[in-house]
Amino acid sequence: MPASPARARRSPPALSAPARESLHGLGACTRRALLRAVATLLPLFWARPEPAAAATDAGSDDTAKRPQRGDALTALEGESRGTPLRIDALEIGAPPLLAVPMDPESGLIRDGSRLNQVRVLRLPVDALNAETGRYAAEGVVAYSAVCSHTGCPVSEWNAETRRLVCPCHGSEFDPAARAKVENGPAPRRLAVLPLRERDGRIEVKGGFRGKVGFSLG
Ligand code: FES
Numbered sequence: 102m103p104a105s106p107a108r109a110r111r112s113p114p115a116l117s118a119p120a121r122e123s124l125h126g127l128g129a130c131t132r133r134a135l136l137r138a139v140a141t142l143l144p145l146f147w148a149r150p151e152p153a154a155a156a157t158d159a160g161s162d163d164t165a166k167r168p169q170r171g172d173a174l175t176a177l178e179g180e181s182r183g184t185p186l187r188i189d190a191l192e193i194g195a196p197p198l199l200a201v202p203m204d205p206e207s208g209l210i211r212d213g214s215r216l217n218q219v220r221v222l223r224l225p226v227d228a229l230n231a232e233t234g235r236y237a238a239e240g241v242v243a244y245s246a247v248c249s250h251t252g253c254p255v256s257e258w259n260a261e262t263r264r265l266v267c268p269c270h271g272s273e274f275d276p277a278a279r280a281k282v283e284n285g286p287a288p289r290r291l292a293v294l295p296l297r298e299r300d301g302r303i304e305v306k307g308g309f310r311g312k313v314g315f316s317l318g
Pocket of ligand 1: 248250
């Protein structure tokens with residue numbers, strides 16, 4: 102029996118097989134795009150600049166660029182902010198300094214992303230393992246200050262064990278062994294920023310080695 106006009110209006114039009122495949126593909130793409138967006142945006146939440154830093158360099162995207170080869174390092178805060186960090190300013194075994202990269206020519210400080218923050222410390226050269234020595238400048242090493250577990254700041258230092266400590270869930274990293282995880286739930290070591298010495302100051306030799314921040318899932 103033929104469908105009534107009202108029923109015919111409610112029935113969706115039949116789709117051809119290619120059209121159904123296209124729609125299915127579109128759904129998969131949308132899901133993938135959504136997952137990618139979440140994965141991108143969540144770290145950005147953690148990477149929001151400190152209010153003071155944002156005010157200092159507002160309007161310049163270069164402040165959020167990852168460390169560049171040839172950059173200097175400078176203290177994130179305090180009187181020495183804006184001054185290139187010198188190797189002899191770091192005492193061996195002293196607590197790590199919170200630093201960010203800086204273009205030595207323009208003076209631009211790359212503090213527009215928390216993912217650029219590093220913990221810088223100096224250890225005896227012969228205390229570093231061979232791998233760590235390749236990234237160090239006269240015993241000075243720099244590691245990402247963002248914990249690989251869920252992104253908290255790696256803000257504490259155990260002077261007795263000489264380990265970097267994340268206070269959120271107690272992960273500990275050995276800076277003499279390429280920030281290997283020694284304790285706690287962190288799934289992997291901290292990213293290391295390769296350094297070299299240039300005229301007594303610390304210079305960035307290249308981009309981070311290892312993943313900066315944390316992963317979902
Ligand atoms: S976020 Fe660092 S230990 Fe959990």
